[in-house]
Amino acid sequence: MNKVVVGLSGGVDSSVAAATLHDQGYQVEGMTLWLMKGKGQCCSEGMVDAAQLCEELGIPHHIVDTRDVFQENIVDYLVSGYSDGITPLPCSQCNKAVKFSPMLKYAREQLGIDTIATGHYARIRFDDATQHYQLIRAIDRSKDQTYFLYDLSQEVLAHVMFPLGETRKSETRQIAEEFGLHTAEKPESQDLCLVEANGSMRAFLDQYITPQRGEIVDRAGTVLGQHEGVHHYTIGQRKGLGIAHSQPLYVIGLDAMQNRVIVGERDAAFSPECSVQRVNWVSIAPPTAPIKADVQIRYRSAPTAAMVIPLDSDRVRVVFDEPQFSITPGQAAVWYDGEVLLGGGVIERQPNEG
Numbered sequence: 001m002n003k004v005v006v007g008l009s010g011g012v013d014s015s016v017a018a019a020t021l022h023d024q025g026y027q028v029e030g031m032t033l034w035l036m037k038g039k040g041q042c043c044s045e046g047m048v049d050a051a052q053l054c055e056e057l058g059i060p061h062h063i064v065d066t067r068d069v070f071q072e073n074i075v076d077y078l079v080s081g082y083s084d085g086i087t088p089l090p091c092s093q094c095n096k097a098v099k100f101s102p103m104l105k106y107a108r109e110q111l112g113i114d115t116i117a118t119g120h121y122a123r124i125r126f127d128d129a130t131q132h133y134q135l136i137r138a139i140d141r142s143k144d145q146t147y148f149l150y151d152l153s154q155e156v157l158a159h160v161m162f163p164l165g166e167t168r169k170s171e172t173r174q175i176a177e178e179f180g181l182h183t184a185e186k187p188e189s190q191d192l193c194l195v196e197a198n199g200s201m202r203a204f205l206d207q208y209i210t211p212q213r214g215e216i217v218d219r220a221g222t223v224l225g226q227h228e229g230v231h232h233y234t235i236g237q238r239k240g241l242g243i244a245h246s247q248p249l250y251v252i253g254l255d256a257m258q259n260r261v262i263v264g265e266r267d268a269a270f271s272p273e274c275s276v277q278r279v280n281w282v283s284i285a286p287p288t289a290p291i292k293a294d295v296q297i298r299y300r301s302a303p304t305a306a307m308v309i310p311l312d313s314d315r316v317r318v319v320f321d322e323p324q325f326s327i328t329p330g331q332a333a334v335w336y337d338g339e340v341l342l343g344g345g346v347i348e349r350q351p352n353e354g
């Protein structure tokens with residue numbers, strides 16, 4: 001019988017992923033990664049919910065202590081990024097370094113199982129022509145999570161299943177009810193796990209970074225106000241600046257070296273291009289010539305037409321057909337050809353951002 005280890009957060013999506021595979025005849029084992037020191041959602045009640053689910057399905061449940069891996073790859077990464085005036089995206093980094101690789105390693109080495117599954121909304125297809133696994137958007141575009149998965153490797157894609165890729169979110173709860181799972185009623189997580197655990201990103205960061213007062217300036221260097229710490233701000237932010245001005249002002253740069261937040265009017269927050277580092281060509285061999293693609297610079301933003309121009313083995317320049325608002329260093333730029341996620345990487349600081 002085919003064996004699979006399903007990553008269980010204690011939420012409804014991973015519960016349904018496990019129950020579906022179990023129903024299809026797979027020999028399923030549940031695995032919960034203990035990610036956070038303290039009271040992270042997946043780590044206290046989540047572990048109990050995951051254990052109860054495994055009891056309901058009559059399958060084994062493994063809890064793997066990965067708190068050190070999470071601390072090093074996510075907490076330290078966020079603290080150092082925000083201290084440096086960028087806005088890191090923890091979820092893609094978490095998927096790559098904390099969830100998929102350690103889960104697969106543990107499944108193989110400790111359980112002798114070579115396939116893992118999660119409740120992500122995404123699909124995988126093997127393309128015979130290119131001999132590559134391709135990461136494909138979920139059927140339910142409103143829940144599609146491929147943006148957070150761009151950094152997975154071919155090796156991981158070859159051993160992963162996403163049972164919810166063809167399911168609409170509206171059906172998931174119904175399926176959970178049909179299977180009689182207690183997680184059917186569980187509310188959705190609304191935000192980043194660290195934000196849910198700490199109340200806000202600011203509260204999380206303030207535990208690690210001592211707020212340092214500094215100046216809010218315009219591009220010419222004129223002082224317009226004071227800030228409480230560069231790490232409290234993000235490019236494109238409008239609210240919470242506390243400056244009276246004739247036009248709305250936006251954060252257009254964060255200068256950690258000089259401890260300054262740079263603001264400007266809306267027009268100044270648009271850029272025609274950006275460079276992207278730590279690029280992973282997830283579904284295709286790295287191209288040597290520029291390609292046309294639809295690029296997404298935020299999880300919830302619409303993909304927009306651009307040229308993706310390879311610079312070297314893991315850097316590209318993205319030139320948009322139309323200038324984009326608040327391209328945020330640290331966040332992911334991810335590019336698609338239709339439904340296929342071709343690649344992605346981390347947006348670099350722009351030359352004019354201080």
Ligand SMILES: Nc1ncnc2c1ncn2[C@@H]1O[C@H](COP(=O)(O)OP(=O)(O)OP(=O)(O)O)[C@@H](O)[C@H]1O
Pocket residue numbers: 006007008009010011012013014015031032033034035042099117118119120189
């Ligand atoms: N602590 C964890 N241990 C193991 N797998 C996890 C853990 N957290 C998340 N996952 C896996 O990653 C998937 C996506 O996680 P995400 O945090 O985005 O939650 P979600 O989409 O709300 O899903 P869920 O409803 O299952 O919590 C989950 O469905 C689950 O398979």
